[in-house]
Amino acid sequence: MTDRQKQRLLHRSIVTLAWIIGLLMFFPIFWMILTAFKTEQQAISTPPLLFFEPSFDNFLLIQERTDYTKHALNSIITSFGGTALAMIIAIPAACAMAFKPSHLTRDVLLWMLSTKMLPAVGVLMPIYLICQKFGLLDSRFALVFIYAMINLPIIMMILFNYFRDIPKEILEASRMDGASTFAEITQVVMPLARGGIAATAFLSIVLCWNEAFWSIVLTSSDAGTLVALVASFSSPEGLFWAKLSAVSTLACAPIMIFGWFVQKQLVQGMTFGAVK
Amino acid sequence: MAGLELTSVKKSFGGVAIIHGIDLSIRSGEFIVFVGPSGCGKSTLLRLIAGLETTLEGNIRIGERDVTTADPGDRGVAMVFQTYALYPHMSVRENMGFGLRMNGVDKDDIRKRVDRAADILHLDRLLERKPSELSGGQRQRVAIGRAIVREPEVFLFDEPLSNLDAELRVRMRLEIANLHKRLGATMIYVTHDQIEAMTLADRIVVLKDGLIEQVGSPIELYDDPDNAFVAGFIGSPRMNFLDAKVVAVEGDHTTVSLVDFDDIHVRLELERPLAVGSAARLGIRPEHFDASAEIALTVPIEVIENLGGIAYAYARTEDGNPLIIDIKGDRNVVEGKDFTARFDAARAYLFDPETGLRLR
Numbered sequence: 001m002t003d004r005q006k007q008r009l010l011h012r013s014i015v016t017l018a019w020i021i022g023l024l025m026f027f028p029i030f031w032m033i034l035t036a037f038k039t040e041q042q043a044i045s046t047p048p049l050l051f052f053e054p055s056f057d058n059f060l061l062i063q064e065r066t067d068y069t070k071h072a073l074n075s076i077i078t079s080f081g082g083t084a085l086a087m088i089i090a091i092p093a094a095c096a097m098a099f100k101p102s103h104l105t106r107d108v109l110l111w112m113l114s115t116k117m118l119p120a121v122g123v124l125m126p127i128y129l130i131c132q133k134f135g136l137l138d139s140r141f142a143l144v145f146i147y148a149m150i151n152l153p154i155i156m157m158i159l160f161n162y163f164r165d166i167p168k169e170i171l172e173a174s175r176m177d178g179a180s181t182f183a184e185i186t187q188v189v190m191p192l193a194r195g196g197i198a199a200t201a202f203l204s205i206v207l208c209w210n211e212a213f214w215s216i217v218l219t220s221s222d223a224g225t226l227v228a229l230v231a232s233f234s235s236p237e238g239l240f241w242a243k244l245s246a247v248s249t250l251a252c253a254p255i256m257i258f259g260w261f262v263q264k265q266l267v268q269g270m271t272f273g274a275v276k
Numbered sequence: 277m278a279g280l281e282l283t284s285v286k287k288s289f290g291g292v293a294i295i296h297g298i299d300l301s302i303r304s305g306e307f308i309v310f311v312g313p314s315g316c317g318k319s320t321l322l323r324l325i326a327g328l329e330t331t332l333e334g335n336i337r338i339g340e341r342d343v344t345t346a347d348p349g350d351r352g353v354a355m356v357f358q359t360y361a362l363y364p365h366m367s368v369r370e371n372m373g374f375g376l377r378m379n380g381v382d383k384d385d386i387r388k389r390v391d392r393a394a395d396i397l398h399l400d401r402l403l404e405r406k407p408s409e410l411s412g413g414q415r416q417r418v419a420i421g422r423a424i425v426r427e428p429e430v431f432l433f434d435e436p437l438s439n440l441d442a443e444l445r446v447r448m449r450l451e452i453a454n455l456h457k458r459l460g461a462t463m464i465y466v467t468h469d470q471i472e473a474m475t476l477a478d479r480i481v482v483l484k485d486g487l488i489e490q491v492g493s494p495i496e497l498y499d500d501p502d503n504a505f506v507a508g509f510i511g512s513p514r515m516n517f518l519d520a521k522v523v524a525v526e527g528d529h530t531t532v533s534l535v536d537f538d539d540i541h542v543r544l545e546l547e548r549p550l551a552v553g554s555a556a557r558l559g560i561r562p563e564h565f566d567a568s569a570e571i572a573l574t575v576p577i578e579v580i581e582n583l584g585g586i587a588y589a590y591a592r593t594e595d596g597n598p599l600i601i602d603i604k605g606d607r608n609v610v611e612g613k614d615f616t617a618r619f620d621a622a623r624a625y626l627f628d629p630e631t632g633l634r635l636r
Contacts, residue, residue, distance in 0.1 A: 169361035172328050177375030177426070178349025187374075191365040 029252075035245035043241040058246035066229060068250060075225040075254070077140050078215070079208035082147025083201050089148070090155040091197070095185055097156075098163035099171055109160065112153040120150070120213045131218055140223045143215060147208040155204055162196030163189060198265040209255045226251035278339030278352070278429040278462060279304040280325065285334035287317075287324055294320050296486040297334065302464070304339075307456050309473040310466045311509070312483035318466045319434055321483070325464065326355050326432050338429055349378065354423035355432040358439060360415045362407040368394075368418050369403040375426045386425075393424040396458070397451075413444045420455070433465040437472065449475060470510060474498075482506050504557060504632040507625060513562050513588060513600045520558040520626070525549045532556055532626070536593035537573055542621050547636050556635060559625040562588060563602040569618035575599055577615045589615060 001009075035043050037054035062068055097105050127146065128137075136142035166189060174188045190197060215225045224232075233240070233247045259266075280302040287295040295317045302308050310318040323329045325336060327348035336344045343351045354375070362371050372393060373386040381389075394400045397417045407415055416436060423431055433452070437445045453476055456463055467473055473480050474494040482489040482497065482505070490502045494510075501507035508514045520532040523541065530550050531543045542558060550556065575591035580603070589609055591599045601617045603609045626635040 167359065167361065169357045169359050170363060172348075173355070173357060173361040173422075174363070174374070174378075175328065175348045176326060176353070176355045177422070178347075178378040179374075180378075183378060188363060192363075194365075 032245045033249050035242055036249040038242050038245075040240055040242045043245070058243050059250070061243065062247050062250065066232070068229070071224055071226050071229040072250075072254060074140060074143075074219075074223055075209055075227070075251075078143040078147055078223075078225055079205045081140070081144035082151065082208045083204040085144060085148035086152050086155050086204060087197070087201055090152060090159055091190065092185060094156050094159035094163050095189055098160050098166075099168065109157060112156055116150075116153050124217065127214075128217065136218075138219045138222045138224075142218060143223055143225070146214050146218070147211060150211075150214075151204045151207055154207075155200055158200045158203070159193070159196065162193045162200070166192050195265060198262065202259070202262055202266055206255060206259070226254075279306075280430055280462060280464070281335075281337040282321075282325075283335040283337075285321070285324060285336060286332050287320055287329060288332060294486050295324065298486075298488060300481065300488065300491065302462060304462055305460050307463045307465065307476055307478045309477035309480050310464065310483055311468065311470060311473045311480055312489075313509075314468060315485075316483040317486040318468075318483050320486075322355075322432055322434055322464060322466045325351075325430070326353055327351050328355075349375075352429040353432055354426045354428035354430075355434065356416075356419045356423050356436045358435040360407070360419040360439075362415060362418055362422075364407050367404050367406055368399060368410070368421075371407065371418055372421045372425050375422065379426075389425045389427075390421075393421045396424065396455070397421045412440050413448060416440065416448060417451075420452075424455075424459070429462065431461055431463040433463065435467055436465075438467070438469070445472075452476060470512060474510070480510070482509060501625070502634055504559065504627040504634075507559050507627070507634075511561055511563075515559045515561050515625075516599050517627070518558045518560070518593070518597065518599075519595075519629070520556045522550045522552050522554050522556060525552055530626075532558060534558065534573075536595045536597055540571065540573065542571055542624055544621055544624060544626055546626065550635065555629050557627045557629045559627060560619050560623060562600040564623040565601045565603075565617045565619050566623075567604075567606075567618055569620040569623075571621060572616050572618050573599075574614050574616045575601075577609060577611055577613060580609060580611050589617075591615065591617075 034050075036058055037056070038049065038052060039055060039057070042049050042052050097108065131137050131139075131142050170192070171184060171188060174184050179187065209225075210227065211225075212227045212231070215228045216231050219225065219228055230244070230247050230251050233244050280300075282298050282300040285295060285298045286293070298321060310321060312318045320329060324331050327343070327346060327350075331344050334344070335342060338352055341352075363374060366374065369390055372390045376386045376389060390403070391400075394403055397420060399414070399417055399421055402410060402414060402418075407418065410418065416439075419436070436452075437448050440448060449472055452463075452465075456476075465472070465476060477494055479491055479493055480497055481491050484505055489509075490497060490506045492500075497506055497510045501510065504517065508517070518537075519535040520542070521535060522530060523533045524531040528545050528547070528549075529543055530546045531541050534540045534542065575593060577589045577591050579590040581588045581590070582605075585605060587603050587605050587609075589601045589603045591601065593599055599617075601615070603615075609615050627633065628635055
């Protein structure tokens, strides 16, 4: 075998391996979607069924028994609201840290990130009690605020890195041109880091959408998100795999469709620093 | 248009003093060039004038106004950056109009002023392009255009040509010179390129270690340097320095002997006589060696750089001090052989070896 053939074989083996790993990782999701269209009997049959007549009964049942629309709306409001609030705080803060760094900037970033190392359950009591005291249990407002706060460190960190890629002279030029700090951020920094900001916002929306701990603990019928809806299906009447799969599919679908639509922006955001 | 006045301006970064107290008066309409080796504080001084750095001590006045603590946008200055610093997401027109928009100028007025500046800089046909679609020279022109439209009292240029190739640099240098004539505005220009400094400046400010070494017209600095640093910095190739010793003083005349050339004496006219036996340094420019002059130095030639019209011979004295001689295209000078270079005492300068100050 020549060197060239060897190299080609190696390349092919790596590609095949990558495909196998990728498919293995995707399999549970595929199986969940498949199961959503089965009856409860089909869902637990051995051997597992790959080909069957799909049924939409599970989805209809979910809409009958619960209010899917309301939960979906709650998910949308809390994820987008939490992300928006976090971005409003993070953009100016990351600007300040990227463009006016002090000798403590690194430490401040590390400190912010360190709050992510704290297990959420560690602050369960104080946050629960505060929400209870202010009548914020089962409220979307509380969830928006908490989501914004828990994602803030990560958003700050990512935006800080994007902003640091913007040449300092461009901002100095805008200051020479008489731009106020607000104009500097909105007319120079934000358009320049548009891709990065979009990618960061999307990541934050996904993190909020999938957040389970606080939404299950702090909400019930009024402000419950799709994640809380999924959780409610897994307990009282034992496990109904088909229905659970259907509700999980419904919970994932909106964010996946949204992701599909913004993927162009996302890729642009991820390569922003590289191509400057 | 306005003059500029710096009074005891100081600046330090993290406890390290960069600018040690600068006093400088710039007349309205003057073209001033700051030169000096890297780290001399020339860019910092420009940034202090721009307001991009805060002045710790001293005062900066532009025209009648004290702008020491004013925001960059309120100083009536515009700056052209080395890296152009154009807004990549805006078209050329938007780039040039941004400053006016920030200052609340109405749209029609912005369009008129941008069109006028584009006309001066031949950017008319590029107005709708993005900076990424322009060449280096065009970008630099847009950066200059951005400064022009604001009609500032003072233009600041921070090494604006150093990112351009040699040919383009010469062309842009001429354009900047023409622009100064046409606008008659006060311009401050930072460069480490002494050709730019010599060709553009009305007056050059030579800086070293955060202090002004000398201020004067290019020819003044060349003909009459105050110290060895300025003498060495202005002029290319740089001035030769030879160790010397005072051997005799008679009235206005001081005779020094060149340490590297035992028996060669140079008789100079000095206002203030020196003590016999004291050390000095004698400076002679490479281009001031002349075959018909009286004093002769014989040195072995190491390398010859022949540029066609001009040729430089690089030699070394017995004690290993370098000597550069402009051999005026003399084809008879050969590498590895001895050459006798001649100069007149009137062309030589004398400096104090300790302080570097000129001995007049």
